[in-house]
Amino acid sequence: MAQPTAAQQRPGSTRTLLKGVDGAGVVRRTVLPGGLRIVTETLPTVRSAAFGIWVGVGSRDETPVLNGATHYLEHLLFKGTERRSALDISSALDAVGGEMNAFTAKEYTCYYARVLDNDLPLAIDVVSDMLTGSLIRQEDIDTERDVVLEEIAMTEDDPGDVVHDLFARVMYGSSPLGRPVLGTVETINALTRDQVAGFYKRRYRPEHLVVAAAGNVDHAKVVRQVERAFAGSLTRTDVLPAEPRGGTRALRTAGQVEILDRPTEQAHLVLGLPGLSRGDDRRWALGVLNSALGGGMSSRLFQEVREKRGLAYSVYSYSTSHADSGLFGIYAGCQPKRVEEVLKICREELQKVAEHGITEEELKRAVGQISGSTVLGMEDTGSLMSRVGKAELCYGTHLSVDELLGKISAVTLDDVREVAGSVLGAYRPSLAVIGPVSGKRAAKLGEAVA
């Protein structure tokens, strides 16, 4: 029988979505009135618990003038509620040695804590309080604006990080997915309390939230504690959980180039193409391809660029996915004088896999690599929490580890060849570079991807 989605579940009901097997926990979901979803994965062999609240809002939901508002809002939730000051919030988890943090992405925002299992009720109380009772005072907006500006400045000082933002802009242009999650100095300076708080009022509502917990947790207890913490806001029985995000975003496809001339030691480059959306069935094959092309020390890119020629310290490929689109990229950092050579090798390797796929041996190794690291990752309660939380928010359904390993090992050489041809071979790659490259050399780099 197919797994029900949260919207198909009667409010107030609990379903077991996955049975626990060797090493993997039981996954259960409860849907509460108001459309609030609670998903847990129980792993009784550990002593810790991770708890997170996932909100279906991110920088992609911002207009150009609001760019950075959802991340700014994330900061403000740590500044105080009706029940707690900023110091109360941070002291509570610090006092038990817990980790508490949050992050904002293009399509969601997540607030999370990892604690010893006995401290889970505390974590639930504090994080839920932040989500439901935030004050977002004008004075906090003012102070925190400077902190966000410092975060932007700090990120700017890390060119190996900024180049990925630049690449997103190259590929998505001025559309929401092309804008930086942090916003810009200009947008942050212009944002008002009402603009930031607007996202809180409209989007931090039970139907857009997924509460996730993993580790040594008792599903029924978590549900009771969350119900208590959300109290008044879970009354409407006519509201269903929000459906996973959709979208129809067309990417720029061919040979875009953007170069930021900066006095850095290395040139940082990303060469890439449109990738796959989150739900694309070819994603398992692309994962295998990515692993063989640039996923580890034995990958083609690492061997060709670093091991054989010593051209870079860091070189890898990666694949990111959104609801309706994705990116596939190759990153390398190298001496500015070597950019042309590195770029040439990366293009050749892209072309080779696009035309010929990978070998039987590479397939076997990639499947082993993904399977092994998947199972290894299951020992970390934080990873488990992220897995169930993100799956609920983005897919509405959950794969067991066995199903997941099955998907990976079912990938064939033909699947990889097909996805390599249709994704990596479909267009001329685009290029983003940050480094001391200007004038004629910059123009020549543009020609290199022509």
Place this chain on the structure above:
Amino acid sequence: MAQPTAAQQRPGSTRTLLKGVDGAGVVRRTVLPGGLRIVTETLPTVRSAAFGIWVGVGSRDETPVLNGATHYLEHLLFKGTERRSALDISSALDAVGGEMNAFTAKEYTCYYARVLDNDLPLAIDVVSDMLTGSLIRQEDIDTERDVVLEEIAMTEDDPGDVVHDLFARVMYGSSPLGRPVLGTVETINALTRDQVAGFYKRRYRPEHLVVAAAGNVDHAKVVRQVERAFAGSLTRTDVLPAEPRGGTRALRTAGQVEILDRPTEQAHLVLGLPGLSRGDDRRWALGVLNSALGGGMSSRLFQEVREKRGLAYSVYSYSTSHADSGLFGIYAGCQPKRVEEVLKICREELQKVAEHGITEEELKRAVGQISGSTVLGMEDTGSLMSRVGKAELCYGTHLSVDELLGKISAVTLDDVREVAGSVLGAYRPSLAVIGPVSGKRAAKLGEAVA
């Protein structure tokens, strides 16, 4: 009965050093002929295993012209042995989804892997092969020189990282602990095969190595596998394990200043003082003090610098220890125009704790924070492996988790006040800054710590 050190153990014998209790594993040590130590911590509830070989050599053992040689050597061990090419080495662990890596510090070098428990024999075989059978060919020296130079360039592009190297130089001057682990472009370009290989021949000998494993591991099996992998080199029964490193390093003490004028977005600063050596009994109290001063979001520095005034995104204090000395530092990254203000607040906070210590509430929270995070860290087999490996190499004895938690909760307000006064209050702090600060402003910053 006191724990025996490895040197007090008969070659070929095995001792149980710690009994396993709730959540913590049994720790056992075997000393093999040649002085090779094998330490394991067994945690049968997990499915993974971490394996590492710790070598008692680091950048501190280098002369000025050899600076960077031990780290360069670490790279070369991945380039091939009599039995395996570089690709064979990386493929072996990639194929099972394992992580394999290495790092070089000032006083030791570590090669490690984390794998599913069934793959532990493979990890032992590959990592031991790298340690015992490395070829260090001239052609690998040539190619890898460029990779190390790229790593130096990459690090240079991260000012929030480089400022810690600068601070070490400020405090230790031109002595070995003041030099960067990676070396410099000049030293790396000048190093010869013989110079690099010299460290391999002289220091990668059984008596300087600690083999550590943690997770779902069987001590006797690990010993047999390591014996097999080290084969010929474990014959000498007259060699005892090396004693933990000693040293007598005097630090520069008062008001040193170094400013690197760079066109970064933020100014990155470290304000600090001589700290404690690894074996200093006051380290538990200093840990508590560090936690209260700058160890979390509820700490004084975070509250004063970020939460109340929005002057930085990242601000924290830290304590590092070596065999004979240590450093205590405060890091902050901020807009260049705010350096003076941030510095003033950091100095005031240093002075306040030096004079008055911390409050009862802060003590309680700091003890809770360190205890909780210690227990949380025990779920990660990689952390466990590091803990037993480092303890064996640096102390020669092991503390149980109960003993460790006991040390922390025994810290009193008086202990903290004493260490705050004697460490943070003893000298004028020194300062390292990287950022767009020059001329008169730089001179004024110097005065700020005068």
